[in-house]
Amino acid sequence: xxxxxxxxxxxxxxxxxxxxxxxxxxxxxxxxxxxxxxxxxxxxxxxxxxxxxxxxxxxxxxxxxxxxxxxxxxxxxxxxxxxxxxxxxxxxxxxxxxxxxxxxxxxxxxxxxxxxxxxxxxxxxxxxxxxxxxxxxxxxxxxxxxxxxxxxxxxxxxxxxxxxxxxxxxxxxxxxxxxxxxxxxxxxxxxxxxxxxxxxxxxxxxxxxxxxxxxxxxxxxxxxxxxxxxxxxxxxxxxxxxxxxxxxxxxxxxxxxxxxxxxxxxxxxxxxxxxxxxxxxxxxxxxxxxxxxxxxxxxxxxxxxxxxxxxxxxxxxxxxxxxxxxxxxxxxxxxxxxxxxxxxxxxxxxxxxxxxxxxxxxxxxxxxxxxxxxxxxxxxxxx
Amino acid sequence: xxxxxxxxxxxxxxxxxxxxxxxxxxxxxxxxxxxxxxxxxxxxxxxxxxxxxxxxxxxxxxxxxxxxxxxxxxxxxxxxxxxxxxxxxxxxxxxxxxxxxxxxxxxxxxxxxxxxxxxxxxxxxxxxxxxxxxxxxxxxxxxxxxxxxxxxxxxxxxxxxxxxxxxxxxxxxxxxxxxxxxxxxxxxxxxxxxxxxxxxxxxxxxxxxxxxxxxxxxxxxxxxxxxxxxxxxxxxxxxxxxxxxxxxxxxxxxxxxxxxxxxxxxxxxxxxxxxxxxxxxxxxxxxxxxxxxxxxxxxxxxxxxxxxxxxxxxxxxxxxxxxxxxxxxxxxx
Numbered sequence: 001x002x003x004x005x006x007x008x009x010x011x012x013x014x015x016x017x018x019x020x021x022x023x024x025x026x027x028x029x030x031x032x033x034x035x036x037x038x039x040x041x042x043x044x045x046x047x048x049x050x051x052x053x054x055x056x057x058x059x060x061x062x063x064x065x066x067x068x069x070x071x072x073x074x075x076x077x078x079x080x081x082x083x084x085x086x087x088x089x090x091x092x093x094x095x096x097x098x099x100x101x102x103x104x105x106x107x108x109x110x111x112x113x114x115x116x117x118x119x120x121x122x123x124x125x126x127x128x129x130x131x132x133x134x135x136x137x138x139x140x141x142x143x144x145x146x147x148x149x150x151x152x153x154x155x156x157x158x159x160x161x162x163x164x165x166x167x168x169x170x171x172x173x174x175x176x177x178x179x180x181x182x183x184x185x186x187x188x189x190x191x192x193x194x195x196x197x198x199x200x201x202x203x204x205x206x207x208x209x210x211x212x213x214x215x216x217x218x219x220x221x222x223x224x225x226x227x228x229x230x231x232x233x234x235x236x237x238x239x240x241x242x243x244x245x246x247x248x249x250x251x252x253x254x255x256x257x258x259x260x261x262x263x264x265x266x267x268x269x270x271x272x273x274x275x276x277x278x279x280x281x282x283x284x285x286x287x288x289x290x291x292x293x294x295x296x297x298x299x300x301x302x303x304x305x306x307x308x309x310x311x312x313x314x315x316x317x318x319x320x321x322x323x324x325x326x327x328x329x330x331x332x333x334x335x336x337x338x339x340x341x342x343x344x345x346x347x348x349x350x351x352x353x354x355x356x357x358x359x360x361x362x363x364x365x366x367x368x369x370x371x372x373x374x375x376x377x378x379x380x381x382x383x
Numbered sequence: 384x385x386x387x388x389x390x391x392x393x394x395x396x397x398x399x400x401x402x403x404x405x406x407x408x409x410x411x412x413x414x415x416x417x418x419x420x421x422x423x424x425x426x427x428x429x430x431x432x433x434x435x436x437x438x439x440x441x442x443x444x445x446x447x448x449x450x451x452x453x454x455x456x457x458x459x460x461x462x463x464x465x466x467x468x469x470x471x472x473x474x475x476x477x478x479x480x481x482x483x484x485x486x487x488x489x490x491x492x493x494x495x496x497x498x499x500x501x502x503x504x505x506x507x508x509x510x511x512x513x514x515x516x517x518x519x520x521x522x523x524x525x526x527x528x529x530x531x532x533x534x535x536x537x538x539x540x541x542x543x544x545x546x547x548x549x550x551x552x553x554x555x556x557x558x559x560x561x562x563x564x565x566x567x568x569x570x571x572x573x574x575x576x577x578x579x580x581x582x583x584x585x586x587x588x589x590x591x592x593x594x595x596x597x598x599x600x601x602x603x604x605x606x607x608x609x610x611x612x613x614x615x616x617x618x619x620x621x622x623x624x625x626x627x628x629x630x631x632x633x634x635x636x637x638x639x640x641x642x643x644x645x646x647x648x649x650x651x652x653x654x655x656x657x658x659x660x661x662x663x664x665x666x667x668x669x670x671x672x673x674x675x676x677x678x679x680x681x682x683x684x685x686x687x688x689x690x691x692x693x694x695x696x697x698x699x700x701x702x703x704x705x706x707x708x709x710x711x712x713x714x715x716x
Contacts, residue, residue, distance in 0.1 A: 004614060004617070004618045004621075006618065006621060006622050006625075008625065008629075019714065082714075086710050260710075263709075264706040264707075264709060264710075265706065267701055267702060267705065267706040267709060268705075268706040270698075270702055271702065272702050272703060272705070273699075273702065274698060274699065274702045276695050278698065278702075279694070279695045279696075279697075279698030279699050279701075279702065280691055280694040280695045280698055281694075281698065282694075282697075282698040282701050282702070283641070283645065283693065283694030283695060283696065283697030283698030283699075283701065284645055284649075284690065284694040284698075286642065286697055286698075286701055286709070286713070287623070287641065287642040287643075287645035287646045287693075287694065287697065288619075288646065289713070290623065290626065290638070290639075290642040290646075290713060291619040291620075291622050291623040291626075291642060291646045292619070293713070294622040294623065294625070294626050295618065295619065295622045298622065312618070315614065315615045315618045315619075318611070318612075318615055319615045319618075319619055370604075370608070372611075373607065373608040373611035373612065374604070374607065374608075374611075376610075376611035376614055376615065377601075377607030377608065377610055377611045379614075380583075380587050380610055380611070380614055381587060381591065382587065382590060382591060382601040382602070382606075382607050382610060383601070383602060383607070
């Protein structure tokens with residue numbers, strides 16, 4: 001049985017000063033009217049705000065300076081990330097490029113790709129999304145059918161992608177494509193490309209979610225030509241490249257803080273002398289969040305040390321998502337009723353409604369709970 | 384340092400504690416030889432080192448939980464710490480500690496302790512009862528106390544102790560009652576963590592061995608998912624317990640211990656439930672060792688404050704800090 005490990009992290013000196021810097025920035029910009037708190041459900045990308053964040057040096061924080069990065073530690077990035085999330089700042093636009101696309105290009109991209117894309121990402125000027133799922137391929141990602149055929153000077157890509165969050169506001173999509181046979185195993189023959197979303201043959205259609213928001217999209221790729229220099233990493237290495245991002249993708253504070261603002265609203269609603277129901281609920285949530293943050297920070301430390309705690313990350317995501325979903329379910333039961341005068345603009349009711357409507361996405365995005373539990377079970381030596 | 388302490392304790396307990404010892408202790412015997420070994424290896428002095436003491440004691444407690452050690456390890460560790468802080472001599476042998484419950488009542492006046500303590504661990508087996516009452520630490524001879532038998536769900540002695548008389552020794556208390564309660568809750572968190580770790584190992588091993596429908600039940604997705612959930616609970620408990628250990632003597636001890644007791648207590652109930660479901664009827668038998676762990680989990684989650692008690696208290700503090708103060712509090716702690 002593989003024991004799960006959560007080593008104590010060490011925050012670098014200056015992390016707390018950085019935290020204060022982020023809080024000051026958010027307060028100043030909010031006072032100026034640049035932004036107002038929104039939920040973390042991908043519904044409010046704000047490219048102008050992302051540029052501001054880039055100007056602060058808070059995108060691509062850990063990347064080398066020569067590619068526009070700031071050579072800070074992953075734990076400093078963690079501090080910035082959690083402060084932005086808890087405040088409800090609109091960071092959706094640059095989120096994927098900062099967390100995944102940039103690091104992918106940095107790890108396996110060519111020198112030319114690094115120079116072309118990374119500094120612009122770090123400045124908050126270009127935005128990425130991820131084209132993985134397809135109409136017939138969700139959790140079973142290997143079964144994708146979008147096909148890439150080698151041609152003179154590049155590749156021709158044809159297929160359909162779905163659930164591509166923010167494709168309508170992004171410039172590029174890191175797209176997973178089948179370029180070769182499923183040999184020697186079914187994970188072979190996949191490749192990742194940087195797809196220019198304005199390229200001829202790319203059509204993006206909105207898919208509205210049940211909350212009525214336009215967040216994800218369908219991408220139709222009709223014989224799209226991608227030059228050789230848009231292939232990321234080696235042809236056939238796509239699966240390996242995708243799965244090596246998982247610990248980053250599944251362990252961050254975004255995996256347990258999605259409904260933090262509802263918890264804060266519940267505390268507000270309960271007042272300074274809450275009844276036992278509200279007190280017990282908030283106390284229990286704080287205990288869960290405290291443990292989750294401890295786990296998540298620990299993984300950030302282990303990632304910084306060059307380890308790949310995939311199993312531990314799966315734990316954080318599954319537990320964290322359950323926590324995020326429990327907040328609206330409990331809050332609706334224990335929150336004291338609103339004053340009638342507050343009406344439709346009551347902040348608690350607004351955040352509560354958004355959380356309930358978006359809750360189903362929490363345990364789907366970034367790996368379903370069923371997939372995560374399978375990964376953990378395998379780690380325990382089952383199967 | 385603490386890793387070494389853990390290894391020492393873990394090895395000692397693994398070799399010495401078996402089903403037979405657990406059953407005999409539960410029937411009323413006291414495992415004298417094991418106690419001697421615990422004293423000789425210095426495990427009861429785990430708190431002694433000013434720098435690593437808390438982490439060392441946490442390691443001993445976790446190891447004791449892993450093997451369901453039927454001895455007053457937590458009580459003795461905490462009582463010795465209290466005596467040491469008060470500058471009192473530390474008697475050899477197992478020690479009992481009071482109060483353990485918010486309903487306990489006591490008064491110390493005119494050189495005389497009067498009190499009733501409802502759930503004192505191992506009082507009748509202790510060489511001394513160490514009590515905190517009216518701002519004093521008091522050492523009481525168990526022979527001079529009225530001790531009514533009682534046991535928790537795991538069969539561990541939890542006795543009603545009534546004291547009316549002069550203590551053997553007394554000193555001004557260096558800590559408040561809530562500090563003692565916090566340390567008790569912390570000790571139960573570590574014990575629960577250890578017991579959950581073994582419970583998970585036992586259940587996972589069983590799932591790989593037990594064949595039904597022509598294959599190990601561990602190949603069934605429903606079984607896999609229950610064990611995965613159990614592993615998640617254990618992982619969260621391990622981190623919560625570590626965070627509390629790091630802060631036990633710090634400014635944010637309340638927050639960290641409350642979170643640990645809430646989180647480990649909730650996990651204990653879930654872990655026991657998953658383990659029993661995975662292991663089927665055999666795990667429900669007295670013959671199997673599983674219940675020595677799960678009955679302790681069910682008991683320890685109730686001791687020194689249930690999840691609900693700590694949650695309400697924590698929630699009230701959160702309310703005072705306010706919605707805008709909550710995150711700064713958590714990130715400062």
